[in-house]
Amino acid sequence: MTDTTSGTDEGQVSTSRRIAAIVEPAIEWLIRLCGFSAIFFVFGIFFFVFSSGADFIMNRLDVVEFMTSPEWYPTSVSNKRYGTLALVAGTLSVTTLAMMIAVPFGLGTAVFISEFCDGPFKEALKIIVEFLAAIPSVVWGFIGLAIMNPVIIDVFNAPIGLNVLNGGVILGLMSVPIIVSIGEDALKAVPDTYREASLALGATKWQTVYKVLFPAARSGLLAAVLLGVGRAIGETIAVLMATGHAVQIPNSPLDSVRTLTATIAAELGETAQGGDHYQALFAIGVLLFIFTFAVNLTADLLVRGIKNK
Amino acid sequence: MANQASIETRDVRLWYGEFQALKGIDLDVSRGRITGLIGPSGCGKTTLLRCFNRINERYDYVRTEGSLIIDGHNIYAPDVDLIELRKRVGMVFQRPNPLPISIRDNVLYGYRLHTPKAERSRGAEDEALESALKSVQLWDILKDRLGDRATRLQLEQQQKLCIARLLPLKPSIILMDEPCSALDPDATAKVEELIRQIAGEFTILIVTHNMAQARRVSDECVFMLIGEIVEHGRTEDLFIAPKDQRTADYIEGRFG
Known part of the structure; x- marks a missing residue:
């Protein structure tokens, strides 16, 4: 990697390698982030929906009425x-x-x-x-x-x-x-x-x-x-x-x-x-x-x- | 021999789209014997085999010409009943292909297709099942697990089952397309033994890449090359004293 015996071609190669060494993991992280975001969104949405109604659901909701009453x-x-x-x-x-x-x-x-x-x-x-x-x-x-x-x-x-x-x-x-x-x-x-x-x-x-x-x-x-x-x-x-x-x-x-x-x-x-x-x-x-x-x-x-x- | 022929083909030509795979096949297949079809890959032996039950026609780019007579009927005549033809001409495939249903339903699959509902009975089915499985020596092994899925059996048993399911239909011809190519030597030996055992009752045509197998199993052999028949004769003759130089070259392994 640290080839310093110059010459333009080799110089270019090592530069592009150095860029690749940074870009590769960055892309990998980005892709990983995309993958994990699905999990985040699903749980996030469920949490949001549940927490928005949590107070009522936990304290004042009559579950039996909620499930069985047509009114x-x-x-x-x-x-x-x-x-x-x-x-x-x-x-x-x-x-x-x-x-x-x-x-x-x-x-x-x-x-x-x-x-x-x-x-x-x-x-x-x-x-x-x-x-x-x-x-x-x-x-x-x-x-x-x-x-x-x-x-x-x-x-x-x-x-x-x-x-x-x-x-x-x-x-x-x-x-x-x-x-x-x-x-x-x-x-x-x-x-x-x-x-x-x-x-x-x-x-x-x-x-x-x-x-x-x-x-x-x-x-x-x-x-x-x-x-x-x-x-x-x-x-x-x-x-x-x-x-x-x-x-x-x-x-x-x-x-x-x-x-x-x-x-x-x-x-x-x-x-x-x-x-x-x-x-x-x-x-x-x-x-x-x-x-x-x-x-x-x-x-x-x-x-x-x-x-x- | 001609009046005994089970299959007679005259000038059969077949095209896959623009490509001509069979270039005028004249062949008399002897009744009740085992005929091996040998030749290098792409010589048309499988294609020819698949003409005899017209399964080639699954693909609409296939065109067949010439006459192909089985038990006195031209099977390419316009009024031929494909269902009846496939009842008379059974087929065993390269890879064992039992259906993803129970062993019992597999063996009786063809039987049920060809027996009207009114004529079916549990007793007759049981009888057909037992006799078919006995013929392929699977009855003792499988009789207590007939409800199991057939696709979970060992390959050797699967292939024997594929032969067994033809038997209740009482076919006159059984086509085999490299029936042992997916099996190990031990299983191959057992399936070959089975083929020899049921021969006589049926006319058997077997495509094989394996010349040793052709020699072991077949009574007659047909050597094909680039869509044509080069030589057809008794297996001993063809292997010991081939008439054509190309046959000699092939069986000695100079090409193929």
């Missing part, structure tokens, strides 16, 4: 009630309907892309599906409000078209791209020798898909579905616009509901910072965090399960 009246003058059951029911009903649409549709598309088409058409289709994922959620909400709403009123003769059905359809379509891309990856990861074995025994393509590929890619496909669920639970603005904003446990898909996310988004701006209502919304945030964390963790463990096989 969410945070602004009542005489009797404030903080029950989230109706909101959880809203989230679950919309998510369930969304998955009933997104799972068959998404997995079907994944199978089609992975097994039944190739060449430029396949590539084009993949790009278009990714494009679907790029549509901003407020645009989806707009479609729910402006297009789905009158259609539902006409078709079902419903008093209002902003309801579980509307939100479910919108959310379902929003979850499709995730299910398609993860599902397609899972199918692509199935060794081709399985397909050949099945075809050579006289199976048709479709028999090969459901008798061999589905069991072989089972955990990956389940992970795809769960990530779709995670997406649906966390989505806010589109469901806020499409579900009609009524705090109630729905009896039919044509009832309006309000989801956990929509409640936070709609009410947070109206509350006094630090007040009970404000903190109760953060308690909802914690609940939501637990939901999505559980779903994502399950999906992650499943994906890991595939790799270890």
Whole structure:
């Protein structure tokens, strides 16, 4: 390194080496920092959400009421009630309907892309599906409000078209791209020798898909579905616009509901910072965090399960 | 011998896109015997093998011409039922490829595909399973763990299982694409022994890189070079007194 027997070339080499000796570790540190920042942000956000509601959650929140009562009246003058059951029911009903649409549709598309088409058409289709994922959620909400709403009123003769059905359809379509891309990856990861074995025994393509590929890619496909669920639970603005904003446990898909996310988004701006209502919304945030964390963790463990096989 | 032929090919030509891999193959494969296909890498022996059950057609850039007659039927005729063809012509692959389902479901996979639901019964399935596994000497080892995943077996057992799953379909021909190349010498010996045992019932075509194996296992041998057949004869003759200089050069290891 400390080669001093001059000569211009050697001088340059040693200078660039000296620079590299400084730059290399600096870049390494920068990259390390980026990696650790993810951990910092996740814990930081959880800490922020929890601590913003901590005082209320620890001291004044009736956990049983919070989890089991459908009555969410945070602004009542005489009797404030903080029950989230109706909101959880809203989230679950919309998510369930969304998955009933997104799972068959998404997995079907994944199978089609992975097994039944190739060449430029396949590539084009993949790009278009990714494009679907790029549509901003407020645009989806707009479609729910402006297009789905009158259609539902006409078709079902419903008093209002902003309801579980509307939100479910919108959310379902929003979850499709995730299910398609993860599902397609899972199918692509199935060794081709399985397909050949099945075809050579006289199976048709479709028999090969459901008798061999589905069991072989089972955990990956389940992970795809769960990530779709995670997406649906966390989505806010589109469901806020499409579900009609009524705090109630729905009896039919044509009832309006309000989801956990929509409640936070709609009410947070109206509350006094630090007040009970404000903190109760953060308690909802914690609940939501637990939901999505559980779903994502399950999906992650499943994906890991595939790799270890 | 011609009237006994199990497979007759006439002027079979095959292209992968622009590349011609088979340049006019005329071959009569004797019924009930083991025919080895040998030749250096890229000579088209695997490609030819994969014509006999038309599995080559998975890729749409493959084009095949000529006539290929199995048991009297041209299998490239437009009205051929691929499913029926693949029932009659079974295939064993280079790497053992049991499906990621149970041992039982693996052996019965083809059987269930080809037996209408109404004709299936637990009893018939059990019988087919037992007889197939007995034929490949796996019954005693596996009979208590038929529900285990087949992909967890040892490679030798996996490959035997891949042979076993063909048997309930009662194929007339079994194609083997280097069936021992993933196995160690011990396992190879056992699988070769099995191949010799089941020969006679089936016409067996075996592609191999291993000339010693071709010599040990096959009754007849076909030597291929750059998409053509150079020589076809009884295995002893071909190895002891090859007629063509190129065959002699190859089996003596001067190229390949």
